Amino acid sequence: MTDLPTSPFPAFLVGLPVLLATLSLFFRARGKAVVGLAGSLLTGVMALFALFEVTRRGTVIHILGGWEPPLGILLRMDPLAAVFIGMTAVVGIFISLYAWRYFRAQEATTGGFPLFWPLWLFLWAGLNGLFLSNDLFNLFVTLEVIGISAVALAVLSGKKTALVAGLRYLLVAITGSMAYLFGVALIYGSTGTLDLGLLGQVLEPGTTTTFALLVITLGLMIKMAGFPFHFWLPPAHSSALAPVSALLSALVVKGAFYILLRLWMEVFGVSLTYAAGQLIGLAGAIAVIWGSWQAFMQTSLKLIVAHSSVAQLGYLLMIFPLLILAPGVTADSADWLSPAWTAGVYQVIAHAFAKASFFLSAGIIIMALGHDRIESLRDLVGHMRITALAIAIAGVSLIGLPPSGGFMAKWMLLKGIFLSGQWWWAPVVLTGSLLTAGYVFMLLRLAFAPAREKEAFRPVPRSLEVCALVLALGSFLIVLPADNLIQFLQSGEVFGTGIESIMEGGAHGND
């Protein structure tokens, strides 16, 4: 572990946004926005440099304070973390640009929400910290940084619905964190270490480990709005300001998923059974169907998009049953591990791009119409063709039609499902796609329909529409470097591994 090359980048990835967020506090409204935007761009560029560093040097670490684990904390930037950080950077940059223009356009009436900027930079620092963290407790702290800043962003509009949804979100987030932390306490009590790498070696199966796994998983499921803990997500995401909704659903929920993936694959292999994988997969499957159906039934654009997040996150959970091998199957013979991992990573990235674009488009529509009831989308194509195009492209990626990133995810997921012989997940994937097609095309149908009465479309800055479109296109463009991306990910340790479960307890399997 410690013979890996060290790099200062991980420290900067967390420190820089915090520094800029703090500095921005010294400025008044407009200055905050300027510093905030500059800070976002700087952080984004820094993250891309860091990603480049990892492609060049492989996994890098940063031993904070010079104290090696288990006493100290280690930041570890492996290819998986680098990809998540890079995704955050790209999506973050465009959302920042959008936010800058969006808030400036409303400055006169709302004051321009200057607090957005420090909170968003804190959130970004939290996300980077989470992706880099290699320490169970530090993950808790980053989760809290993310949780508080995310809720604060969500209630920024000050509207009643946003506040109520925000409080519910916050209480749920705290509950999730505390459940997670209880698991951490038990793990620490039984091993005396918090470092993920060390834990992977020393953790023994047993009642305590299983219980810790249970509460940690529950806590993280709550945070990532996995079924049946999805109830808080639609109101919170739909009532926030547009750039915030985009951040919340594109990035924030992915943080909890990332930890869940990491912990299951790197730490808790010993306690995982085939049934555990099936169970979490079932939760995902229900989320896919339920979320899509709910989205289909909504009548306001942001609620559709928010419910769709529940479904899309369900797909993420569906990779777990594929990663946990049935008793007797070895990781070497399981040829579906790489497709399943690819499906997971691509689902995360494609959803981030597409969903961000969707919410940004919704923001544009709200700006133009003053509300987001879908029947007012009639003749959207005639009024705002770029936004309509962005919705269409992002929607196509959500459905998983080729050649989008969503297609890549669904293809790999379905491939993994067939290769592993767990065919019972296949109808879920397809039904989910069809339902998604249902609500996406419901929107498009309206967009093409003639206007019944003259809707007053107020003019909207073109740059906003372009931001949404670029993100939508991004959900397609990410397919092009897929081969390189997967090779890069495979150079890391965790990508492509599976858990070999044995009937009693299990044994830790890495190939």
Added chain:
Amino acid sequence: MSVLIDGLLAILAIYLALQSLLAPRLIKSVFLFFAFGLALALAWVRLGAVDVAITEAAIASGFLGVLFLDALRDFSPAFPAKQKNPEAAHNVLVKNNTKSLLLSRIPLGLGLGLFLLIALEAVWKTPEGGGLTAAAEAFLPESGVEHPVTAVLLNFRAYDTWLEIGVILMGLLAIFAVGGIKVYRKPNMAAQDPMLRQVIMFFTPVLFLFGAFLLYFGKTGPGGAFQAAVLWGAIGILLHLGGKSIIEEIPRWLRQLILTVGILFFLVLGFLFVAGGNALFEYPRAYAGLLILIIETLAAISIAAALTAIFANLNQMKEDPNETESIN
């Protein structure tokens, strides 16, 4: 004997926790919660965690309790001083609860009971991991401080602590984000109320000195930045209640500086180490003690200011959105 004390304390804590959730009146809940915090603090002492006990008593029980009490001015139906018809308020609460109580709580209760059994089993069977005592002990001489908890907080795991200072600042920003904070000049009550003036005049130096003491001796014994910060924050809260809200009366740049100096200094110092080829928060050994003391002092100032501001802002929350002005 000791088992008996611990057992009673444990039962007390559980009782208080349950009661604070079940008490029919809100004010009772809050006071029971206060008591619960103190019971926990006693438990920390029994477990030899004096630092935690101080933190718990000061922040979780004290500061938060004050916030809750202040909040009750809003949710006042059960607050005795203002309450007109306690019976009615009580009835409303009970009425609201009984119907759903029976329906929803039976499965919830069963589920929680089962969960509790598993949890107890898991906790009981926790194998001995050995902890990190030995490691901490081995590296303590190199940490620059003598008190192991301070060493962990500000050296071994300084990163967590730094983020945590950030969390407090964020908590303040988050409260701004909620909105509805009205900045208005409170009447200077201290001038009118000699009693209050005396209290402030007596407690300000005491709290300050005790805080400084905790801060300084955090190096060698229990105490440190957080505990000191709460005491200093208490000064701010007292002054605010007395009508002299220092955090709002100083110039804006100074206020922001005070609020951020802890996290900023910590971070910039860390970056300097990185620039010098070390890791973030990797102090040069010779100066570790001094630097930690400076960091702690500045952090304590920032945290105290943040706590004061959190209280002041919550205290000043008012409905009228038009007069909302972010003091930030």
Added chain:
Amino acid sequence: METTSILPLLILISSLIPGTLIMLLREDQVPLRTFLNLLGAVAKVGLVGWVFAGYMRGEEYSFIFNLALDLTFALRVDQLGLFFAALSSVLWLVTTLYAIGYLEGGQHRRRFFAFFSFCVTASTGIALSGNVVTFFIFYEFLTLSTYPLVVHRGTDKAVEAGRTYLWYTIGGGTVLFLGVVGLFVTAGPIYFGQTEIIEGLISTHSTQLTILFFIMLTGLAVKAAIFPLHGWLPVSMVAPAPVSALLHAVAVVKAGAFGIVRLVYDVYGIRIADQMNLLTPLAIFAAFTIVYGSVRALFQDDFKKRLAFSTVSQLSYIALGVAIVGFLSTTGAVVHLVHQGIMKITMFFAAGNIAETYGYSKISQLNGIGRRMPLTMGAFTIAVFGMIGLPPVAGFVSKWYLGLGAVEAGSYWVVLVLLASSALNAAYFLPIVYRAWFCEPDQEAVPLLSSGRLETKALLLIPVVVTGLLSLAAGVFAAVAGSPLSIAREIAEKLYMP
């Protein structure tokens, strides 16, 4: 693998780029848009011709790009693909001209032409796909790019039709997706023509392969409008005439039919498919659809609806030809891909011309229209004769080969179906011809378009005449080298020779 060439990619780009550029133009930049459109269309025809010539010299063109793991994007030129690509590109050129005339002064033309270009990109992509995955990618892309065309008019009826269209095609696409992934997992990445892969698996995975075949067939049958999955086709008649023409003659329905051809000949292989008894259900459904479509067409008064049901019927000739094993029926099926395309497009152009010029959309209004629009109706009449199967028009050739193939295979019931269909074709088309030429015209009919000396606008007239002549030529010169029939024979020979 083989020499990589960007030529296949260029064929796609030649319509993709104009489409994208048109999207970015302003609505009022008409000359530039027209120029881009025609440039793309001509370039595509030229490129396809170039590749065709090269292919004839024995050169191989392929463009392969690895997406992720073993998921590969592959464009590869083979004879069948080129055949379809040639059809698409030529008819696109003609249709583009027609559309420019047809939509003159209409709304949202930027959007229309952009998606029109994307649609052709998708259909040439389908033609040039080298493997199943690439085929699927373009198959779905086609759905997406045609949707805005179907709803182009923006009326409630159009939007409703678009919804029906989408449910059918997305549903079909999802089913196909399932099949394609299943095939991928079972047999690995299959390039078209690698029938030996399935052959090698047949002993061990017989059941799976059978199931997968029918799953994929179902997915493809939606676009090929085989009963009972044809419902979208008559409904989507609300689209503007050029769209109907393109949808029915080249793009969508042919994508389905072409997919079936690929599936049977180049993925499973005709021998294996026959051996596994996969073709009999296809033949039965196709035969039923032929009769069913014709019968339904009899009762339509709406001109375009009658044409639509006729398409349903005619398309299944291709599926039927595929389903019958034998050199002759294969030839018939492949050549009908082209023949049906040029004949049907002629008919839609004619219907569009009449609707544009006189506003008639019902057959009962067509009395004497032939005297007013002799060229249009002349072309239409040629196409009708072809559809019925009268020599020397193109349709005769297809039916002749299909019939011979059926006899060769001993499936005499197919001959009966063909005869019945011809009789029905005559029954629903000849009345139109009769009305047009021999009934007294309505006195008060006044052209909506002022077209000078011509019967209608030149841009509307030229395409219909050209395609009408093409349908005649394809029949008359069937024996000449380079004719659709000769190429179809070559394709069939390659399938049965080795």
Added chain:
Amino acid sequence: METYQIYNLTSAVLFVIGIGGVFAARHFIRKIIATIIMGGGVFLSFVSFAERDALTFADPVPHALVITGIVVAVASAAFALALARRIYQLTGEESFTNDK
């Protein structure tokens, strides 16, 4: 039974009480209190392990973690309180109206 075990068991009980409170309590303030009780349970677990693993002094790492945790929990609770008060000011609601 050793001291740490008593508190360890207590920690589980408090944690479960807290969870129950978060879901079952109606008033905002009680929900917030419940989260703190949950946290109290978790922290108790940490600290009891520290006592168990004591050598010349108790394990300082859990102590430090708990101090951090308490501060974080208090920051969240203060924020939640601000939200609750604001909601009450704007709407007069003291609990989630559409809660079961």
